[in-house]
Amino acid sequence: MYANQFDGNAAFSGGGFMPSQATQSTEQSFSSSKNRDTQGIVPLTVKQLNEALLMNSDSNNISVDGVDVNNVTLVGMVFDKVERVTDVGFFLDDGTGRINVLRWINEPCDTNEMANIKDKMYVRVHANLKGFQGKRQLVAFAVRPMTDFNELSFHFLECMYVHMYNTKLRATNVSADPQVTSSVNGIPFRGYQGTQQSHLPGQFSEMKGVEQLVMSYLQQPAALASTTGVHVNELVQRLNIPLDQIMSAIRFLDDEGHVYSTIDDEHYKSTANA
Amino acid sequence: MFVGRKVRVVAQVMQFDVGSVIGKSIDDHQLIIKGSPPPHHLSKHVEIIGIADTSQFVAAEIWTSFGDNFGTVTS
Numbered sequence: 416m417y418a419n420q421f422d423g424n425a426a427f428s429g430g431g432f433m434p435s436q437a438t439q440s441t442e443q444s445f446s447s448s449k450n451r452d453t454q455g456i457v458p459l460t461v462k463q464l465n466e467a468l469l470m471n472s473d474s475n476n477i478s479v480d481g482v483d484v485n486n487v488t489l490v491g492m493v494f495d496k497v498e499r500v501t502d503v504g505f506f507l508d509d510g511t512g513r514i515n516v517l518r519w520i521n522e523p524c525d526t527n528e529m530a531n532i533k534d535k536m537y538v539r540v541h542a543n544l545k546g547f548q549g550k551r552q553l554v555a556f557a558v559r560p561m562t563d564f565n566e567l568s569f570h571f572l573e574c575m576y577v578h579m580y581n582t583k584l585r586a587t588n589v590s591a592d593p594q595v596t597s598s599v600n601g602i603p604f605r606g607y608q609g610t611q612q613s614h615l616p617g618q619f620s621e622m623k624g625v626e627q628l629v630m631s632y633l634q635q636p637a638a639l640a641s642t643t644g645v646h647v648n649e650l651v652q653r654l655n656i657p658l659d660q661i662m663s664a665i666r667f668l669d670d671e672g673h674v675y676s677t678i679d680d681e682h683y684k685s686t687a688n689a
Numbered sequence: 690m691f692v693g694r695k696v697r698v699v700a701q702v703m704q705f706d707v708g709s710v711i712g713k714s715i716d717d718h719q720l721i722i723k724g725s726p727p728p729h730h731l732s733k734h735v736e737i738i739g740i741a742d743t744s745q746f747v748a749a750e751i752w753t754s755f756g757d758n759f760g761t762v763t764s
Contacts, residue, residue: 492751510697535751564736564755 456486456541458573462511464489468544468551477544477551480581487553489514489540490561490570496534503529507540516540518555528558537561539570626664628654633674633685644677644684696741699755701734710735715760724749734759 459467459479464487467479476483491509503518520526532538541557561567629650632638638645650661665683668674674683700712700720710722712735722737723746732754739749 492753535753537753564734564753564759568760 456488457484458577459487460511460574461509461514465512482581486543490567493532493534493536493538516553516555518558532558625660626667629664634687644682647681691741697738699736702731721746722749727752733757
C-alpha cells in the first residue's frame with residue numbers, strides 16, 4: 416500500500432538483521448508489532464475476557480460478541496504483583512473478575528514502567544492474548560498507573576458501547592469485520608473497515624447503486640477519521656461517477672440523515688459514529 | 690440488599706471523625722466509612738472497597754483517592 420523509496424538492503428548491508436521486504440512497505444518489520452498494528456484494540460471487562468477464554472479454549476481465535484479479539488485494553492486494580500527475572504506477573508481486578516497478566520521485561524524501560532506499579536494501584540493495561548503452552552495468556556505490552564479516575568468510568572462506558580454496538584451489528588446481520596475498537600489513543604473505530612462487501616445496515620438496502628457507493632466510500636476509516644470529511648471532487652474521481660450524480664446521491668443521503676456537510680457544501684462525512 | 694457483602698462505593702469526603710470518615714455518596718446519601726484512612730492525603734473523592742454493615746456504614750478495607758475532579762466536567 417505504501418510505496419517506499421528506502422533501500423533497506425543497502426542501509427542494513429553487513430548487519431546481523433536483514434529486514435525482509437524492507438523496500439516494500441513502511442510497516443513494522445517485527446512480526447509482533449506488525450500484528451498489533453493491523454488489529455484494533457478492544458476495551459473489555461475482566462468478566463467478558465474470562466468468559467471468552469473459557470468459551471474459546473479449544474479454538475485458535477478468541478471472540479467476544481461474535482468479534483475476534485487479539486489486542487485488548489482493561490483497567491483494574493493490581494493485586495499480588497510478583498517480580499521475576501524475565502517478567503512481572505500480577506492479577507488485575509476490575510470488580511467484574513480477576514485475571515492474570517504477564518509483562519515481559521526485555522529492556523530497562525520495561526523495568527522502569529513496572530517498578531512504578533504497586534499493589535492496590537489502579538492501572539490501564541494494553542495487552543495481547545497470546546497462546547503459551549497450549550493456553551491463552553494475557554501478555555501486557557503497556558501497563559500505566561491511572562492518574563485521572565474519570566478514565567475508570569470512561570472505560571466501563573466504552574465497554575458497554577462496544578458491546579452494544581457489536582451485538583446490534585450481529586442482530587442486523589451486518590457482515591464482514593464489524594469490530595468496534597477503542598477510541599482511546601486515537602485508533603479509529605473499525606466498524607466498517609477493510610472490506611469490499613456490503614457492510615451497510617439493513618436500512619440502506621433501498622438505496623440506489625450510486626448512493627451505496629458514496630456511502631461505502633464515506634464509511635472508510637480514513638474518511639470517518641477525517642474532521643473535514645471528503646470533498647465531492649474526490650468522490651467523482653475515485654468512484655468515476657459524474658458530479659451531478661454524486662451530488663444527487665449526496666442530497667438524498669443528506670436528507671435521510673446518513674451524511675452531513677462539514678466545512679462547506681462540498682465536504683461531507685458519514686453520520687456513522689458521529 | 691448489599692448488607693454484609695463486599696461493596697465498592699465512591700464518596701465525597703465531608704468530615705473526619707475518630708475512627709471513621711463521614712462522606713456523601715453520589716446520590717446524596719450520608720455514608721459513614723469505618724476504619725482509618727491511609728496516612729497520605731485523602732482527596733475530595735475517595736473509593737472505598739469494604740463490607741457494608743448497614744445501608745449507611747461501610748467497613749473500609751481499601752481506600753483509593755479519586756482526586757478532586759472525579760465526575761466533574763472540565764472545560
